[in-house]
Amino acid sequence: MSRWLLRGYLALVYLLLYLPILVLVVFAFNDNRSAYSWGGFSWRWFEALFNNRSLMDAALNSLLLAASTATLTMIIGTLTAVALQRYRFRGKAALQGMLFVVMMSPEIVMAISLLALFILLGMQLGFVSLLLAHITFCLPFVVITVYAQLSGFDNRLMEAARDLGASEWQTLRTVLLPMIWPALLAGWLLGFTLSLDDVVVSTFMTGPGFDVLPLRIYSMVRIGLSPEVNALGALLLLLSLISLMLSHLILTRKRS
């Protein structure tokens, strides 16, 4: 009984989460530009999207950036969480304080101060500056997520491994990682999502010639947000769902 109640609840939350997405996808096929009147079914926005080279370029740039950010943040963030949890070193509170400051900094403050810094350092703006900035603002999210899971972790397991002669790296890889992968996955997903959607920091970090998707979309509002953006969203959704299903199938096949 309670099991079905729980499943019903899960289904309800998923339904609510996907409701706006459903609206978005439906209107990607709307022949007219409006979101408030239905003008008949049409593929025209998908056609327009595929002909809009610069929008597609920006989308690819953004995906590449988000994936790199998520992966690197996951690595650095996990190491930070491990250090905070396991190592004794001076300045731990300062380190935590800095992570808190990153979360609290309004985006615009971070954007302008980082830009000032990069200019002082004489850096060429573009992919690298974007990547550094994105990793920085995603970092606390990953650290907090991984740290929460580590704090329930039994440190004696690690000590046992060390006593048996494993190096620090071997211990992490063979004892810790297999047990905390849900937090790593969660951290990767958070990083990917945050990076893919950031506008303010990206506005200031990007260089001449390198455009990212959210910036384009926010700017597009001025001349009327076109359903091409919905089409792009629908496409991205479809791709993620397909790759999800495939990876799920492959994984379960492998296990059985």
Added chain:
Amino acid sequence: MIRSAKGLLGALLLGAAVALAGCSKEPEQVLYLYNWSEYMPQEVLDAFREETGIRVAYTTYDSNEAMYARLRLLDDSNAYDLAVPSTYYVNKMRNEGLLQPVDKQKLTRFANLDPQLLDQGFDPQNQYSVPYLWGSTGMAVNGAAVSTDGVTKWADLWDPKYKGRVLLTNDVREVFHIGLRVLGYSGNSTSEEEIAAAYEKLRELMPSVRAFNSDAPRMPYLEGEADIGLIWNGEAVMAQEELPELAYVYPEEGAVIWVDNFVIPKNARNVEAAHKFIDFVLQPEVAAQISEEIGYATPNLPARELLPPEVRENRTSYPTEDDLENAEFQSDVGEALLVYERYWELLKAGH
């Protein structure tokens, strides 16, 4: 046989390498354009490359404010060659020495531009800017929900029957423009007393205000959330496609006029190409194509003649002289901006 295939492959690779080396000897020229997204059709960029061999690298910003802050901060190695600020930002950037003069000798088609939009207060004699597209901020009235009869001036917004149905833009200068004009002052006032008086006047309007929207001011009318209020003419044209009853009114006290202009930042790297590009866009056919695709009015007179009559004669896009009576271009208000900001915060916080 195998050997010859390998040989062929080698020759191909060598050829490719030579070709690549040949390319790199004369690097492709690039023009770094900083503009609103989707504010320039891809075909125009392609045609420009076809004609001149210069590739346009197009990057976008989402507000004049962000564009300005960035251009202030960027050093020479990250500079843009062309940007497209709106009216009073040209003024501001010019005053602060962020721009370099436009060499009109290099613009063979400058004479195509509408003299009404040239030599304005924000850039006398257009020393630093060349108009790209222009428009106005006026009043929208949804004829499907309320009567449009007798709605002719900004002061009509204060009518109590519109309680909770008024839309304002989320732009301090535009909103205060109304308050100032209704009281008979200039929309570019820098007098603290006048701004304070406008604030008191606007406070009376607040109970009527449903929302502030500067992302897409047409949306609240289409959503059925607002019946009357501010709108940009380009947005009004777009909204009329779905809601033909929506009327665009040039208020008696005067609309706000804005112009988006090409400017060349001080530290631009490819000034020559920037001029070429401006001149390319000044061709009537190109200007007409842009205006038709983007939906905003072109300042290019011969281009206007190429537009379909229903567009050319649409008063929403191309106002008559009477419509623009009392209308004002926004200009930089300098330090008075802080006074505006302060009253804007008070207005929003409901004090």
Added chain:
Amino acid sequence: MLTRLFKPLFDLKAPFRSGVLWLIWGWLILLVLLPNLLVIGVSFLERDPQDFIRFSVTLDNYRRLFDPLYLGVFLRSLHMAVLATVLCLLIGYPFAWGVSRVTPRWRPLLMFLLIVPFWTNSLVRTYAIKVLLAGNGLINSFLIDVGLISQPVQLLYTEGAVIIGLIYVLLPFMILPLYSVFEQLREDLLAASADLGASRWRTFRHVVIPMTMPGVIAGCLLVLLPAMGMFYIADVLGGSRVLLVGNVIKSQFLDARDWPFGAAASVLLTVAMALLLLAYWQSVRRVRQQVAL
């Protein structure tokens, strides 16, 4: 001699540990400490109409912040952020628990399904929420069609709409850390508690809640702190009628170009939130100690 000098900097006997610490410190000092020192420095300078800042030291920016106007703005933002956090927790806790009860091989898939909607641009998603809530929108049309109401109800441009938007955007930030702690909740402890005769409620209160507390704290932090700055949700769904901390700081930097004042606001916001959280944790600890006694 030399090794002793360098040991604190790089310990050759524990190269991994030293490497990790170097990486973290390097990163945070370069990309967090330095820029924030710039911000703090600027907050004590004067505004300059031409060059943004003038090098003369002043406390004026901080004094101006103690205007009741800004206190109101801060309290309002805090109220919204706390409300959104509590609601996210109420929705997210049972959800994360539910997912962790599903057969293991389905769990990663369910987590991915949770986050996939967030890969479409937030602006486009927020516009889709507007399509649901608007006067001419789907919910109102539906209610009118079935005859429940005759006039559209105002849903959009209200505080409720802003809260809905905040929950929608931030829910995964609550669920993901919660899920990762539920995932390692040890079944044997639950079973032991049941064997010892504890009711399900007692097990939940005395075993499940304490064990998932790190996840709750993490989730609340990940929702509360970003919610303070989410001005664009307030703009799009609340019709920009309310002024939030995020709006004030952004407009000080971009519209008013008063960088020192904006920087001061940002510094004070960070300090105020840190103090609030510290005070909260202290009081929680004290209450716990009293209960223990």
